[in-house]
């Protein structure tokens with residue numbers, strides 16, 4: 324079977340590299356201005372052939388390069404993990420203001436968390452060449468929760484206490500969200516002290 328991305332791999336990788344370089348420039352800019360590095364880490368990935376095919380099948384879409392690249396918008400993904408809530412929103416504003424990529428969609432799962440407690444700020448960007456990139460911006464706490472929740476894979480198993488698991492995971496997500504607000508307050512106190 325031919326790879327779902329056909330001969331687009333090099334151009335897709337170039338798009339990811341271009342966006343990551345842009346984010347690194349914004350990171351340096353913000354670090355210079357505040358003396359705080361806003362980013363904990365950045366991760367860039369191309370969705371694997373197998374998970375893209377699975378997603379297309381789930382959506383009832385044909386398994387073609389066209390669907391994978393231009394109907395789906397998450398073949399390319401960049402995850403930006405920030406220290407503080409304000410860094411997430413400041414980075415969002417700076418990404419939206421640059422001109423290499425256009426914002427085509429945004430979802431604020433921080434202000435409007437998913438029912439299971441998932442939080443992140445999602446942006447879909449389009450490059451000048453027409454490739455889409457899903458950007459996920461989140462704090463370290465949000466990233467920890469998402470990684471552990473994903474790791475548990477409880478959705479695929481049929482465990483008897485599913486309701487309790489979902490409820491407990493939601494409680495953890497809410498506790499972490501409250502810690503994010505407290506950490507932000509502490510940082511603001513430190514910054515105000517300096518001014």
Ligand code: 0O2
Nearest residue numbers: 370374378397400430437439441445459468469470472473
């Ligand atoms: P991967 O391996 O990260 O690429 P859908 O993708 O069908 O669920 P949609 O509308 O395309 O829905 O996107 P949505 O729900 O806005 O966000 C998609 C991505 O956000 C997911 O990608 C995850 O990375 C992340 N995400 C969303 N909800 C959750 C959640 O409840 N838990 C965790 N851990 N991550 C979540 P993929 O394609 O699922 O996987």
